[in-house]
Amino acid sequence: MLSIKNLVVLALMLLSATLSVILRPTISLADERPPIDLAVMVPTTFSEWHEEVNLTAQVVNPQQKIVIDKIYSQTLSRTYVNKQGDRVMLSIAYGKNQSDSLSLHKPEVCYPAQGFQLLHKEIITLKLMGISVNATRIETNLGNRFEPVTYWTIVGDQVVTSSINKKISELRYSIQGRVPDGMLFRISSIDRNSTSAYALQERFAKEIASVIDLKNRARFIGNKNSN
Template sequence: MITPVRLRAVLAALLLVSASVLGHVTRPTVHIADQHEKVELETLFPKAFGDWRLDPNLPVSIVSPDVEAMLKSLYAQTLSRTYVGPSGERIMLSIAYGGDQSDATRAHRPDVCYPAQGFDILSAEYTSIDVGGAQLPVRHMLAKLGQRYEPVTFWFIVGERVAVSGQQQKFAQLSYGLRGLIPDGMLVRVSSINPDADAGYRDQARFIADMRAAMPHPSRVRVFGSSLAG
């Protein structure tokens, strides 16, 4: 007997296969990135907002030089910053943006990249956080390397859609493709060094909500998707 959960999974898989076949027939040719003002990560993300200030002395670095070079070859732009909060808490922000949301860029998810750098993933879950009264879907992941515990919150934007899981990314890509569009893609990763994962996630949620509140509407669309731009 097929349960409702299994039925939904089968239908989703069939939809993806059908979309993939149609995608080959109607291969997309128009880049969404060419239809909008060019993305500049340095100006898209504010250097100061709310009670948060940029700490220029602590750049973010969790990947080896060879992996960093590979990421830069896949993404058009990357951005790494560390912010300091009102109580001295530090939040690391890492962004990767590509004009073509391809299978290659999807492969470099934090839950793939961190283990490749020697981190152990102690826990991972899909959840959501409150951003100005709306719920932002995210992935929480607790990574450990030696005595370093790093809670991580991340999500992806495909075109103007939030996508957290790999399946959601692929579905969004195919949905745009059926309209002849090639979506751009952005990975937003927020993390901190904190052995208390719950406290780390709370700090990150506050940071993300404050950042969104400080952004103008066009920037919110880029970073949080059109449905959560407000």
């Protein structure tokens, strides 16, 4: 029997499908804004961090390349290290078209698909450049690799934390005749101590958000949450 949450999601999907026929969004939100170039927009060196070219930790890829190329317009994967030797892995996925069939795939789906166990999940709020960003934390494990993860998802300029939020945000754009783009911003580190890992990831998130050009910042951290 379907839960109330699943029924709501189903109703929203049906409403979205109906509106897509009636309204037929034809304007791509991405085409109205400056083009995305993740490699340029995200600096390789900032604050206490610099990109580690000779990787010692592998960034988990969300899917096989054929799937990545279909769903995402661009992806960026880097490992950053500071003077203390702390390492943080950054993965950003950008999709120009956030239709149901091309939606960004969440880490709690991607990691188990790569063989990881999902140990814990929680929703938290990060304060980034004065914006309250509702983010998700998950603890993952594969053999001796313990990898806590912090991530958030943006549809257009709105941070969304659930399927319902995402669908509501998409409907808002659909009513405007627009097809929204989307971005998934993921930070992780290899650490058995999730408390220290999340503290490091939060510090990294604040520092990288502060160096993203102001004109591009909403694309990375949103300008409001979809509640």
